[in-house]
Amino acid sequence: MKQLSVIIVAAVAFCTLNSCGVSKQKSAAQAENSIDIYQGKWKLIEMNGNPVADKINGKEPFLALDKTTKRYSASGGCNGLGGNFEIKANQQITFSQGMSTMMACQDMTIERGFGQLFSQADNYTLSGNTLSLKKGKETLAKFKAMPNQNANLEGTWQLDYLGDPGENFEELYANKKPTITFNLTEKKISGNSSCNNYFSTFSIEGNTIRFGEIGSTRMFCPGNGEAVFFENLKKVNTFSVQGDQLHFIMGDIAFMRFKRSN
Numbered sequence: 001m002k003q004l005s006v007i008i009v010a011a012v013a014f015c016t017l018n019s020c021g022v023s024k025q026k027s028a029a030q031a032e033n034s035i036d037i038y039q040g041k042w043k044l045i046e047m048n049g050n051p052v053a054d055k056i057n058g059k060e061p062f063l064a065l066d067k068t069t070k071r072y073s074a075s076g077g078c079n080g081l082g083g084n085f086e087i088k089a090n091q092q093i094t095f096s097q098g099m100s101t102m103m104a105c106q107d108m109t110i111e112r113g114f115g116q117l118f119s120q121a122d123n124y125t126l127s128g129n130t131l132s133l134k135k136g137k138e139t140l141a142k143f144k145a146m147p148n149q150n151a152n153l154e155g156t157w158q159l160d161y162l163g164d165p166g167e168n169f170e171e172l173y174a175n176k177k178p179t180i181t182f183n184l185t186e187k188k189i190s191g192n193s194s195c196n197n198y199f200s201t202f203s204i205e206g207n208t209i210r211f212g213e214i215g216s217t218r219m220f221c222p223g224n225g226e227a228v229f230f231e232n233l234k235k236v237n238t239f240s241v242q243g244d245q246l247h248f249i250m251g252d253i254a255f256m257r258f259k260r261s262n
Contacts, residue, residue: 156180
């Protein structure tokens with residue numbers, strides 16, 4: 001009887017030790033893949049097996065996927081582009097390319113590669129902080145998780161580009177350019193519309209941003225600058241921070257650009 005008890009205790013101990021080993025293995029695997037595909041922005045580090053420079057035309061090439069809208073935004077270091085994406089079982093992914101801005105830059109190599117990437121990629125893998133887009137077993141591009149860019153919003157930005165407002169930008173803001181200041185702790189914005197001071201709230205999820213109702217002082221403002229600025233703020237649904245530049249995006253188009261003031 002004593003011998004049987006010893007055998008049972010040994011068996012339980014053996015199973016417990018092995019279970020612990022399995023748990024440790026699972027924990028390690030979970031830690032390795034703790035970042036999901038929606039974690040924020042992904043910086044392009046490799047294209048078609050070739051390393052990609054840290055910056056292209058002074059900008060970091062990136063990809064961001066929005067879980068709520070199922071839309072992606074990207075840049076090859078020049079124009080902003082985007083469209084819809086769909087993720088299916090077994091990490092299958094498809095992209096449909098939408099509109100993009102149409103600027104000409106000195107180096108368009110990565111941007112042209114993006115056009116092929118999004119039409120060819122059909123699956124992805126995540127390993128640690130690296131996202132790989134693939135066609136079958138072939139790796140087309142690799143991205144590295146970028147630090148949460150929300151923190152980069154903090155501070156004051158000055159508007160320096162407005163996409164097709166129907167009027168000349170320099171004429172709209174000949175005397176004073178609009179500004180926006182983010183207070184991330186209180187989830188509030190404030191600034192000057194080029195005439196009146198204004199204030200509002202905002203919410204962020206990933207790279208999606210929404211502004212609340214805008215309040216402002218009531219000085220008379222000549223021209224259409226303030227009205228155009230407020231109307232465009234209402235259209236914003238995503239954002240991107242690249243160095244000292246903040247882009248507000250509607251759908252696939254980056255239509256407002258700010259430069260950091262402090």
